[in-house]
Amino acid sequence: MRATAIKLARRLFGVLDPALLTITSLLFLYALVVLGSATHDFPSRFQAHIVNTIVALLLMLAVAQIPPQKLMRLAPPAYLFGLLLLIAVALFGEVSKGARRWLDLGVTRIQPSEMMKIAVPMMLAWYFQRREGVLRIRDFLFATAILCVPLALIVRQPDLGTAVLVLAAGFFVLFFAGLSWKLIIPASLVGLAGIVALIGFGGPACESDAPWPGLKDYQKHRICMLLDPSADPLGRGFHTIQATIAVGSGGVLGKGWLKGTQTHLEFIPERHTDFVFAVLAEEFGLAGIVVLLALYLALIGRGLAIALNASSLFARLLAGSITMMFFTYAFVNMGMVTGILPVVGVPLPFLSYGGTALVTLCLGLGMLMSIQRHRALLPS
Amino acid sequence: MTASEFSNPEQARARFRLRVVVAGGVVLAGFLVLLTRFVFLQVVQHDYYFTRAEDNRITLLPVVPNRGLILDRNGVVLARNYSAYTLEITPGKVPDLDAMIDALSSVVTIEARDRKRFRRLLEESKNFESLPLRTRLSDEEVARFVAQRYRFPGVDIKARLFRQYPQGELGSHLLGYIGRISDRDLARLEAEELLSAYKGTEHIGKSGLEQSYERQLHGQTGFEQVEIDAGGRAVRTLARSRPIPGNNLMLSVDAGLQAVAEQAFGDRRGALVAIEPQTGGILAMVSRPNFDPNLFVDGIGSQDWAELNNSPDHPMLNRALNGAYPPGSTFKPFMALAALTLGKRTPTQAISDPGYFQFGGHRFRDDKKGGHGLVDMHKSIVVSCDTYYYVLANDLGIESIAAFMAQFGFGAKTQVDIEGESVGVLPSPDWKKRRFRQPEHQKWYPGETISVGIGQGYNAYTPIQLAQAVAVLANDGVMFRPHLVRYVENVNTGARRAIEPEPMRRIALKPEHLQVIKQAMVDVNVAGTGARAFAGAEYVSAGKTGTAQLFSLKGAEYREGGTHERLRDHALFIAFAPAEAPRIALAVLVENGGFGARAAAPVARQVLDYYLLGKKPGSAAGEDDSASDSN
Incomplete structure (x- = not known):
């Protein structure tokens, strides 16, 4: 009996990568400390976060059991199912706060765009695996279509935060699959030029009431707020201004746990969700941030290492893309909290309160672990 | 699977490795940009942001001085203050003001003119200021409100001082009257650099002695330094300075x-x-x-x-x-x-x-x-x-x-x-x-x-x-x-x-x-x-x-x-x-x-x-x- 139990435990937990497990455990512990402060006057949130964490970890454990080959087989159905749900949202979705994002299933409400963060890179990795060795330009075109159809649906909802993450996850699959530098470099240059132009000419464009092509008013507003938060200090600019004050006032060592005045006097909006980074930065200062950045770097480094060692193209692409999605999460969130990116509603990975994001992240972690478990044998 | 799949796996791996290195570079570059931003905010500009956080947190609440009395040559009181309960709303804490006022009207009498006046105050004031909806509540009204206070978040009963002219119309032209501070009064106070002395003061002499002896009657505003939250609620008092009440006027008038x-x-x-x-x-x-x-x-x-204004008798005209x-x-x-x-x-x-x-x-x-x-x-x-x-x-x-x-x-x-x-x-x-x-x-x-x-x-x-x-x-x-x-x-x-x-x-x-x-x-x-x-x-x-x-x-x-x-x-x-x-x-x-x-x-x-x-x-x-x- 005992031997069987040990064997079972080994089968269950043996799949877990010790390095990833250590890093994520440290991140989860850090989250408890920071959220402990951010939810100080709301203890039920803290308990809910613990429950969420446990559920997400169990999910990670379960996913880690599935070998990459099976994951690959799941990719097309998962993608198609997600796409169907997105279409359903577009047709019958519930509108909340000006955006159509939710699907009411009677028992519960789900947000199908969230699952696309994983389903899109899976599908793309599946496709490139299928075309391995016979890759042509038109495969990239087809892959772009696989990415852009759900992306368009998500942008239309609108949900800019999720769109950014889905785009990042999809783009990195293309990138790792060998998207030509001739495309990447000009695109990056155009993007850079766009940012420069926005900073240079955004002022007048923001002042006029004319809509910007392709963007909703609130999205234009967010970009404009980024350029000049003081233009609307009590409205949308309030988030950015107060979060920036919180970060800056934290200094090198921070004000101490539970001692952040911006946090506890409610100047930081969404302080336990999207803006939890401001709480961390205010109470633990630059030192606390460096610790967080180090943990993220370690996580990403480990993820990229797993991608390098992965046995199949599918696994490589999936691992690389999931890892870079973690980076995108962290970068966009910290950027928006400190006022260098627009406020797009991207949580801080592993630290923000919220079950959906945790589940997505842990699904990704589980896949990484599964890929590491079934890695190619290193050449001797 | 085609044969080409195995054609050049080593080359594919090498290419992938390069891409991973580039991705790693992007990550490092991205984090470096963030780190630069954090150092800029938390080290270079720390003092500035620390001050701003303190300014956020600490506010000076004015403590309004009692206005001086006006007495005749024999000590008969012509103008005095009395304390009365007012029903006040902090608009920033109430999402739907009209619904709240409707609900309140079931507990205390709220007339159309009260609503009108409140609307006017609302336009002139900041969101987190507490504004009177009804003044001079009766004891019974206060009791009724207190019993149901839980229904009205953002609504409070406050004791405020009111000006009263106990002799009614007697000597109205020489006494004058006080009224709410208008934009013109504000401009005048600003010109005389008295704006800070009038923080929290709502009324000012508009005519007669109330106007000409305004500076004597008003007194010096005191201040309480309090910690506030983002909603403007005072959390605790840090320091205070007492107000100096206004001077009394003793008239030669009998x-x-x-x-x-x-x-x-x-x-x-x-x-x-x-x-x-x-x-x-x-x-x-x-x-x-x-x-x-x-x-x-x-x-x-x-x-x-x-x-008053349209009467052919022109009662507001001081004929003397x-x-x-x-x-x-x-x-x-x-x-x-x-x-x-x-x-x-x-x-x-x-x-x-x-x-x-x-x-x-x-x-x-x-x-x-x-x-x-x-x-x-x-x-x-x-x-x-x-x-x-x-x-x-x-x-x-x-x-x-x-x-x-x-x-x-x-x-x-x-x-x-x-x-x-x-x-x-x-x-x-x-x-x-x-x-x-x-x-x-x-x-x-x-x-x-x-x-x-x-x-x-x-x-x-x-x-x-x-x-x-x-x-x-x-x-x-x-x-x-x-x-x-x-x-x-x-x-x-x-x-x-x-x-x-x-x-x-x-x-x-x-x-x-x-x-x-x-x-x-x-x-x-x-x-x-x-x-x-x-x-x-x-x-x-x-x-x-x-x-x-x-x-x-x-x-x-x-x-x-x-x-x-x-x-x-x-x-x-x-x-x-x-x-x-x-x-x-x-x-x-x-x-x-x-x-x-x-x-x-x-x-x-x-x-x-x-x-x-x-x-x-x-x-x-x-x-x-x-x-x-x-x-």
Whole structure:
């Protein structure tokens, strides 16, 4: 009996990568400390976060059991199912706060765009695996279509935060699959030029009431707020201004746990969700941030290492893309909290309160672990 | 699977490795950008952001000082503060104000005007300020609200101080009123760098003493340093400095006298100013009709305001300071004094009065047909002979008249301690040049001098100017600045700062000349035009009646009023008493009262009776309709 139990435990937990497990455990512990402060006057949130964490970890454990080959087989159905749900949202979705994002299933409400963060890179990795060795330009075109159809649906909802993450996850699959530098470099240059132009000419464009092509008013507003938060200090600019004050006032060592005045006097909006980074930065200062950045770097480094060692193209692409999605999460969130990116509603990975994001992240972690478990044998 | 899949796995791996390295580079670059930003915010700009966080957290809450009281010369309270409960809403904490107000109206009475006023306050104020919805809640209402408070987050009951004028309408024009600080007041405070001293203050003096002594009455605002949250709620107090209450004003006004004087007017419009000649202290200052200053304290309703503003009686007009009236025959004693002083007449020099004065083809008539016969100076005052003064004015010339009268303050602001006094008109060729644009209007015609001599023509003086001139006459030419406040009292220390009598000038007058004029005025009340009103007086008084023909600057408006009553002459009376050592000098004006002897003199009699004898009139001033004296 005992031997069987040990064997079972080994089968269950043996799949877990010790390095990833250590890093994520440290991140989860850090989250408890920071959220402990951010939810100080709301203890039920803290308990809910613990429950969420446990559920997400169990999910990670379960996913880690599935070998990459099976994951690959799941990719097309998962993608198609997600796409169907997105279409359903577009047709019958519930509108909340000006955006159509939710699907009411009677028992519960789900947000199908969230699952696309994983389903899109899976599908793309599946496709490139299928075309391995016979890759042509038109495969990239087809892959772009696989990415852009759900992306368009998500942008239309609108949900800019999720769109950014889905785009990042999809783009990195293309990138790792060998998207030509001739495309990447000009695109990056155009993007850079766009940012420069926005900073240079955004002022007048923001002042006029004319809509910007392709963007909703609130999205234009967010970009404009980024350029000049003081233009609307009590409205949308309030988030950015107060979060920036919180970060800056934290200094090198921070004000101490539970001692952040911006946090506890409610100047930081969404302080336990999207803006939890401001709480961390205010109470633990630059030192606390460096610790967080180090943990993220370690996580990403480990993820990229797993991608390098992965046995199949599918696994490589999936691992690389999931890892870079973690980076995108962290970068966009910290950027928006400190006022260098627009406020797009991207949580801080592993630290923000919220079950959906945790589940997505842990699904990704589980896949990484599964890929590491079934890695190619290193050449001797 | 095709064969090419295995064609070049090593090359594919190498390419993938490169991509991973590039991705790693992107990650490092991205984190480096973030780190630069964090170092910039947390190290380079830390001081700035730390200060901003502190500014966020700490705020100074003003503690409003108690406004000073206004008391009459005997300590009767004319303006005070009382504490009352107000129902207040902090709009920032209430998502749906209309629904909240609807819900509240089931617990306390909320009228349409309360809502209207609240809306107005809302527009003027910041979101996190607590704004009164209802004032002066009854105890029962407070109890009902407290029992259901949980239903109304963002709504509180607060105790606030309110201004109250316990005597109601009494002395409303001299007291003035306070009202909510307007944009204009704010601009004025800003110009005087008093904005911070008025933090938290909601009311400011708008007229009368409340306005002119605003800085004394207001006091110094105290401050509490508190920690607040983003919603503006005070979390705890860090430090505080106490406010310094405003100073009390002790007036020279006698509230009892003021009341008697106001009642003496009955329903009639008019003004009265009574001055203590030796000090310039104002004993009573009446402008009828009055208004109730209490209406203004928490914002006057539009209906009340329209009523006050559109009334043909103009109750908001302070007639004592802003009404300019021809003095009529009350001007004559001053004309006679001018003649004596300038050597143009001796007391005994007499004219023969045919009942008119022929000048330049125009006949200036006396009221009495056939004339008063032989008239010397004494008789000219006692019977109020016009012809005597037509001739005299012609002999003196307009320049001499204007120069002499100016010494008494005619046509100049008295500098009384209330703002907004009118100048009036002391006519002279100079004045005419300034007043009119076209050259043909600027010329002074000798005929105009003639009517000036009997207090008509361009003459227009405020009742306070007339009262001051009487006081100067009673005081043998020594002029004091008229003032309402006797002293200012520091509430904390009890120290009193007296408003000293300020002699403005000493007019060179000969006692024997003064004696002639005063004696004539005494005889006015004994045997002349004031005799009926002063019959049986237990003191010796000096007086002079006057009737001003309607010289209406707002002619159109008066005609519009249309009633015969409004076209009648204004009745005037000046007096001082006791004649040998005057303690009170006054001027009375009854608008459209007709003859001064009939309408104005009885008012003066009641005021003097009360002030000198303590006698309260049995009834309001009756119209003595049997009198038939000339003016």
